[in-house]
Amino acid sequence: MDTVFGFVGKDFALVATDCGVAYSIMRFSDTEDKIMAVDDNKLFAMGGEIGDRLNFGEYIQKNIHLYTFRTGIKLNVREAANYTRSELAYAIRNGPYQVNLLIGGFDEEGPSLYWLDYLGTLQKLTRGAHGYGAYFVSGLLDNWFKPDLTLDEGIELVKKCINEVQTRFLMSQKNFVVKIVTKDGIRVI
């Protein structure tokens, strides 16, 4: 089960996922990047069924690009999140995508984080997590989060969360990918 978590800082949005790909009793890979840059200021951190994750992510990415070419306007994070939710909500009754995601982005409204799940739920949050890892990480996020986190404080928090999951979660999650979005774009930590 994929661990996805993220939070919002003073001038950045941060998302992190584990890198493991599991199949039945085997681990296929531990270098999988589950965070997709949908636009130059939006990150989709996705967890769930592998095929659905890739398919859905690319589908949303191309549709958002199409919107940009058609209208000449870039979607902001709120609009992109709502669009993604509408696709998930349609799909749940018509052939569900088993994808849970966190959308982290930075636009005129500042940094933001949206929590979406495969049923078509959408919630704007300051901190959130998906997967089994969420049970471990939610408490840490609640405890150590404060408004206007600096990047260094944010990275400390991420390290705490990763440490906890690696220590206490049943499945071995060796590697994590952490990405942030700031007003200058996307960066890998």
Next chain:
Amino acid sequence: MSYDKAITVFSPNGQLLQVEYAMEAVNKGYCCVAVRGKDCIALGIEKATVSKLQDSRTLQKVLLIDENTCIAFAGLNADARILANMARVEAQSYRLSYEDAPTVDYIARYISSCQQKFTQKGGARPFGLSNFICGFDQLSRPRLFQTEPSGFCTEWKANAIGRNSKQVREFLEKNFAPDLNREDTLRLVTRALLESVEANTKNVDIAIISTEDRRVQFLGESDLQKAIDYVISLKK
């Protein structure tokens, strides 16, 4: 249903009259010139006269299809929006399937095949426009394609469509040189366009797409005036 009444049928002497009439619509449209340089493509566009109350920014004659491709057209403005939209959807669909940008000639052939479909469709008329499809291929070479209402797609080094295009094309044939640099390409386009259009910054728009900066750049007011003045000085 009107689908059994095909509008585009052959005439006794083997012509598709609707397609020919569509070409007439194109030849009444505002002039558009394109020249392929060594590492850039320059477009010269005759601007429609904008009434005082109109917002001139909404009149777009160069439409971006994908990151490395754009189209300029002559003919029916409204048809262009539809065709550009089809091309944009196709470009993203190609990217979704192949995780790579479609080449300029792929898009050109797609647009021309769209135009061709409507010459064989019941109850519909052909698109009344000719397009210039400009962009860069994988080796970053500039490519210029032209499509017509018939669905014919060809690659060009330089061409003109719309009003007085024949005149402008003859000028280009006499004055074209391959592998021009950015400055010379801009000059050639301005000279060619001003063969057909009155020399006035209000009537003319020059745009350039170069290898370094893949975006379509329109010449600003002062650069435009300089280009026009240069052409006028040549004529004296």
